[in-house]
Amino acid sequence: MTHDQTQPRDQARQGFDRTSGCGGLTTKDVGREVSLAGWVHRRRDHGGLIFIDLRDRSGLVQLVFNPAKNPEAHRAADGLRSEFVVAARGKVILRDPAQVNPKLPTGEVEVLPSVVEVLNESLTPPIYVAETADTPPVDEPTRLHYRYLDLRRPRMQRNISLRHQVTMAVRTFLDRHGFLEIETPMLTRSTPEGARDYLVPSRVNPGRFYALPQSPQLFKQLLMVSGFERYFQVVRCFRDEDLRADRQPEFTQIDVEMSFVEQEDVLRLMEDLVAEVYEKALGRRLTRPFPRMTWHQAMADYGSDKPDLRLGMKFVDLTEAVRGSGFRVFAEAVAAGGQVKAVVAPGAASFSRKDIDGLGEFVKTHGAKGLAWMAFEAAPAGGGPAGGDQLAEVRSPIAKFFPPEALADLRARLGAGPGDLALFVADQPAVVAAALGALRLELGRRLDLIDRTADRFLWVTDFPMFEFSQEEDRWVAMHHPFTAIRDGDLPLLKSDPGAVRAKAYDLVQNGVELGGGSIRIHRRDVQERVFDALGLTPEEAREKFGFLLEAFEYGTPPHGGIAFGLDRMVMLMAGAETIRDVIAFPKTTSASDLLTGAPSTVSPRQLAELGLAPSRSE
RNA sequence: GGAGACGUGGUGUAGCUGGUCUAACAUAUGUGCCUGUCACGCACAAGAUCGCGGGUUCGAAUCCCGUCGUCUCCGCCA
Numbered sequence: 051m052t053h054d055q056t057q058p059r060d061q062a063r064q065g066f067d068r069t070s071g072c073g074g075l076t077t078k079d080v081g082r083e084v085s086l087a088g089w090v091h092r093r094r095d096h097g098g099l100i101f102i103d104l105r106d107r108s109g110l111v112q113l114v115f116n117p118a119k120n121p122e123a124h125r126a127a128d129g130l131r132s133e134f135v136v137a138a139r140g141k142v143i144l145r146d147p148a149q150v151n152p153k154l155p156t157g158e159v160e161v162l163p164s165v166v167e168v169l170n171e172s173l174t175p176p177i178y179v180a181e182t183a184d185t186p187p188v189d190e191p192t193r194l195h196y197r198y199l200d201l202r203r204p205r206m207q208r209n210i211s212l213r214h215q216v217t218m219a220v221r222t223f224l225d226r227h228g229f230l231e232i233e234t235p236m237l238t239r240s241t242p243e244g245a246r247d248y249l250v251p252s253r254v255n256p257g258r259f260y261a262l263p264q265s266p267q268l269f270k271q272l273l274m275v276s277g278f279e280r281y282f283q284v285v286r287c288f289r290d291e292d293l294r295a296d297r298q299p300e301f302t303q304i305d306v307e308m309s310f311v312e313q314e315d316v317l318r319l320m321e322d323l324v325a326e327v328y329e330k331a332l333g334r335r336l337t338r339p340f341p342r343m344t345w346h347q348a349m350a351d352y353g354s355d356k357p358d359l360r361l362g363m364k365f366v367d368l369t370e371a372v373r374g375s376g377f378r379v380f381a382e383a384v385a386a387g388g389q390v391k392a393v394v395a396p397g398a399a400s401f402s403r404k405d406i407d408g409l410g411e412f413v414k415t416h417g418a419k420g421l422a423w424m425a426f427e428a429a430p431a432g433g434g435p436a437g438g439d440q441l442a443e444v445r446s447p448i449a450k451f452f453p454p455e456a457l458a459d460l461r462a463r464l465g466a467g468p469g470d471l472a473l474f475v476a477d478q479p480a481v482v483a484a485a486l487g488a489l490r491l492e493l494g495r496r497l498d499l500i501d502r503t504a505d506r507f508l509w510v511t512d513f514p515m516f517e518f519s520q521e522e523d524r525w526v527a528m529h530h531p532f533t534a535i536r537d538g539d540l541p542l543l544k545s546d547p548g549a550v551r552a553k554a555y556d557l558v559q560n561g562v563e564l565g566g567g568s569i570r571i572h573r574r575d576v577q578e579r580v581f582d583a584l585g586l587t588p589e590e591a592r593e594k595f596g597f598l599l600e601a602f603e604y605g606t607p608p609h610g611g612i613a614f615g616l617d618r619m620v621m622l623m624a625g626a627e628t629i630r631d632v633i634a635f636p637k638t639t640s641a642s643d644l645l646t647g648a649p650s651t652v653s654p655r656q657l658a659e660l661g662l663a664p665s666r667s668e
Numbered sequence: 669g670g671a672g673a674c675g676u677g678g679u680g681u682a683g684c685u686g687g688u689c690u691a692a693c694a695u696a697u698g699u700g701c702c703u704g705u706c707a708c709g710c711a712c713a714a715g716a717u718c719g720c721g722g723g724u725u726c727g728a729a730u731c732c733c734g735u736c737g738u739c740u741c742c743g744c745c746a
Contacts, residue, residue: 098703112706132696151706174697176678182707185695186680191738245745265746291745292669355746415671415742488741529746556746566746615746628739638738 068137073109075156079142084161086111087137087169089202090130091180100127103180104136104161107207111156113138113163126166133172133179133202138163175199190630194644197635209632213620215331217284220304223326227319229280229306234269236262236286242594243531243584245289248299256661262288265613267530268598270307271570274609275601279309284616293639295628296562296618300637304619306567307611313553313569316610317509320557320565324507324614332623340507340557348510349479353391353487355513358561359506361494365391365486366464368474377451379422383476390476391486394464395493398471399425399445409473412492418475418485422448426461428468448474491561505622508558512536515550516583524585529554531580532598533568534610540576543583553610564619567612574602 069085088106095101100115115127123140130136140163151157176192177199178185193200200206221231240247240261247261263269265287273281283305290299308316325336341359348357351364369389372380380390395401401409410421424446449457464472473493475485494500515535516525525547527533535543536551543550553569571577577599581591592599617629630636637643657663 092706094705094708096703096705096708097701099705100703101705101708103706110706114704116703118703146704149704149706154706157706174678176696178679178696180707184707188679189675189738191675192679194738289745292743294745295740297745417742484742563746613746639740640737642737644738 071108072104072106072111073155075111075142075159077144077158080144080159082142083139084142085139086161090132090134090136093130100124102127102130104138109155112160114160115163120164123163123166133175134168135170136166137169138166140164179203191644194638197645201634209624209626210634212331212624213632216327216620219327219330220323223323224282229282230278231283232273232278232281233283234266238263243527245291248288248290251660251662253660264289265303266305270305270611271532271609272601274307274309275604275606282306293641298629298633298636299641302616304614304616307609309607309609311610313555313610316567316612317555320612336505336507340509342509342511344512345510345514349483352490353483355510356556356558356561356563357508358491359508360501360504360560361499363393363490363494365393367391368460368463371460371463375451377448380476388476388478389482390474391482392464392472392474393486393490394466395471395473395497397469398497399427399469401471409489413475413485413489416485416488417481418477422474424449424472426466426468426470506560510556510558512551513554514548515552516547518548525583527584529566529568531584532570534571543579547583559622562618562622565612565614567610569610572602572606572608574599577602
């Protein structure tokens, strides 16, 4: 608000204070004298008449320059080019009915400027800001390098604005429900569990490091100990791991924690939150309540802890049916304690041998050793008197291992009709889940079986508390080590850690993990037992988490919470393919920022001050 | 750490079974013409030595090796 009044530009702008946004002008404004300012979106020069589409954040409006009516303004318009910054004052007039543009919200009116001023010129932009269906999409490195131009595109303006709507709706909802937004440190302590930390050297404490938070997990729990009862934060989190389309090194969480709640309270309230956000930001009503599924069920039926329910193709478990079968691959997998499961791809019996071999290669990248298949060919049209349901034949390299009645039994279990293709994976349960789960999604894409208009939410509950890490040769927390254990599973902690279920839950939307949380341990003795199960000695536990254990001795209320991935949530709402499209300044998959050039080298002096010496430099 | 795809005028692609490729198309840009367009139209022009380095060859955008960058996936991450 405190612009420097001595700036020459401000002087030049005298008399150009904007009266309205371009995109909001309607027939109600006809006759008004308006002052607009914005960017030249497009220029159409008819020799005589010049049309300029003037764009600001609110949208577009057409300016018309008529040399006969206002030669001076027309001359000024002659020099305008794409992305010039312009102020214009003129009268809003009604368009002739024949000249109305129904594609524009402002298409019934136009502005007849009397004065135009170029506030700034622009080079020819390397990005098509005024993109249309036939301007080629600009590739991502260019977009990231000129991000400020990329963000001018209407599509990106919508995404970023949607993101704002979402965070506003979140804050409004949580405020109304008694949550306090409390900031937590960005320079904090490195913790051993979980992702790799981003480290920040301490100048005043040479040789020591802060870590940027992977999440404010411990702080929000401490805030519960402090008695704030309901906390939230829209907070940046950092994880130094390899990136994906939906993973950035820094990302934003909607972080929530509540005291005196059980799992059910959290799920209900958070479901209300998500529903309200959708309603406010997109005007869309969600189907409630969200369905729920245990982790075991999700893994058994979809091979994933975040199943995409827009797609059918549940797994069919054939382990018992093929036990001792003549097909040794199946029989041996079952004998070794493995499983045989299948998915049925509707209408895919027409896949060529080459297509199917390609699918075989695909499952191999997900750990399977191979892919068995049976194509149930449809009988030719108008075939026998039995009608179209008749199978012409079963095309399959493995059919010969099954007698006709076994084949019929398999087909019945698969529920495969004519024209369907069944694909089998036989292996240990984890491999079957990974391979068949990935295959299911791949087939859904290839066969276009995913309903893109649907939003399928799902709560996944009862996650295992631990999973075994081959790499570290010990049990590690699947969620995090502060997660409470389901009532009754506590005795299993020592005897069978793999069977212990946690009070942990994820919210999944369309196969994307939107958020996850848990009820936390609030007693020191229980927390110590979990650390013990994780292989942390009491000394290590005290060294790493002493402050938490200590806090737990001063009256910690039962508490729990959740954190949503804001970037992913907005991505799905915006229909974007990657969270990079809903983050103003994202990084590449190698975690660099193409706009600023970060990360960069620093001067030897900076390093010396920090007491650092690079062991390797480029 | 691993696998794959891509890198050619400002932008996006084609060319890539080696030779009239003296690099094509679209779009953007410039100039001229055009008074109702809105993806304006028409004409003309300018603009790339094909990411970078090396090799094979009489000859490389094209083949090979290396390297850099971007993207997708596995591992990793919740």
